[in-house]
Amino acid sequence: MLAIARQRMLGQSFKKILPAVSVLRSYSSAAKQVIFFTFFILAHNLMHTDMVGEYQGAYKITKGLLEKYGPERVLDTPITEAGFTGIGVGAAYYGLKPVVEFMTFNFSMQAIDHIINSAAKSNYMSAGQISVPIVFRGPNGAAAGVGAQHSQCYAVWYASCPGLKVLSPYNSEDARGLLKAAIRDPDPVVFLENELLYGESFPVSDEVLDSSFCLPIGKAKIEREGKDATITAFSKMAAEMLEKDGICAEVINLRSIRPLDRATINASVRKTNRLITVEEGFPQHGVGAEICASVVEESFSYLDAPVERIAGADVPMPYAANLERMAVPQVEDIVRAAKRACYRSVPLAATA
């Protein structure tokens, strides 16, 4: 089911996302290219993480970088997240621009003290004297059959912290533009990729392939215009959204979780009057909760229906494939939520 959905999505995206299609670029090679390019431009960049050099990264994102830039710039470290993340932050304090890769963001929990306390808060605590131009990147969220400890989404963990920027690309254009913006940014950026999207190809325009292509941080993208309902999503969930039919929904690819593009979301809700938020992570205190609060605060009188929140199941990710499928939002869930929001089916409360 998932595979079929993805195939159709790819086909649809081919036709609908970008007007000028020239080259198919895979998500992972787009990310890599950015790092290449940025290394080319900024002499002080360096990248380090465990196994990134000789192993070429857990998902081969850093393939080729070691040969091109050498072991001084693409650094293999022991598997000590707290240690090497702190070293990265210390290097950033003192003038370099490190890119720290976590094999998955689950392992960032071992280094979270450095991401939050040493990196995010330092600019404020030092009254602007210390700047930390560091990027933490890696796959985030559910993969396929990796179990509870390797499948959590950390978007909200980091998005709640002032001082951090949190980005999550959906397609190759996002990957390329946002990673470049993240590396150029003088503040710490958490760059949440998606493991299942690494192997996907997306059409990109010539503009995207240009070496200076960069996307602004804090701007969402309206992937598809619509009029009946607004659906917000990020990363892999954006892919699923394009599958929806029957209701002409406006799909917003958030791109930036922090800062959240409240203006775009609210403008869209004011147009469509209904909102469905979609995310893969746990429901409580999720991205959808924040978007809902923002819309209630700013566009309450425009809402014609309660906001629908679609999120992952409130349970540690099960291992069995069928259970895992049930724990992650599927297209049918989103379709059902959209129908509820459009009053085409019975609201949840009535069925309880």
Add this chain to the structure above:
Amino acid sequence: MATAFSPSKFAAQPFPLNTTSQNNPLTIPTTASAFLGSTRKPILLSSSSNLNLRRGSLTVVKALSKGIPARAILSELLGKATGCCRGQGGSMHIFSREHNMLGGFAFIGEGIPIGTGAAFTSKYKREVLKEADCDHVTLAFFGDGACNNGQFYECLNMAALWKLPIVFVVENNLWAIGMSHLRATSVPPIYKKGPAFGMPGVHVDGMDVLKVREVAKEAIGRARRGEGPTLVECETYRFRGHSLADPDKLRDPAEKAHYAARDPITALKKYLIDNSLASEADLKAI
């Protein structure tokens, strides 16, 4: 050649040593509970001597020794906008870009990887970016409590692995707030952990200013020559509680009295006057 690191220079004496305590009248307590503010590790970088210091406890004292004006520090402690961090950092987070002080940190062991990162940058600048004059050495200061923390060992490993120009300085005052070092550590002598990671471990009487200076010079010289890190354990003592929130009831009064007799500042003053290096009047002027 007998160097500061020669075995004869430090004897494996049982704890506690007959050393003077470390009196720090400027230990301004945190307003938070005693749970916070255990080991604070700011980095002090000295622009004059190309020395980066990363300090564990007593951010304020290290900040002073790095040349940050006392007025700016006191203003910071009082939360005033004229403080070195505009009142935003506080006692535990003193930063000064100008004086190369890379900050204090509240989490135990937090500053050790940061200091290691700064040392990494020095080496990177010298070797990869070819800035030949970059011979900055980083000093990371922390307490005995941090020495049981995972990050400490991770950094000993990576610093030795990459031969980073850093000196890890342990201010062992035998107490991590209310936890006795002897009750918390399976192998109490901390300097012995250096050789396990491939770096020299040196023990020094932390109450004797001149002995510490000698060891520091040697360790910094080693780092500058590219020979890698050193672990220096300074045995010292704390006169009062860790902070105002620390009732300090666990320490034996006899132990405290024993150390109170050996104050490093008065000892140095006595040494200076006895050896006619300075007069009372000179010292009063300071």
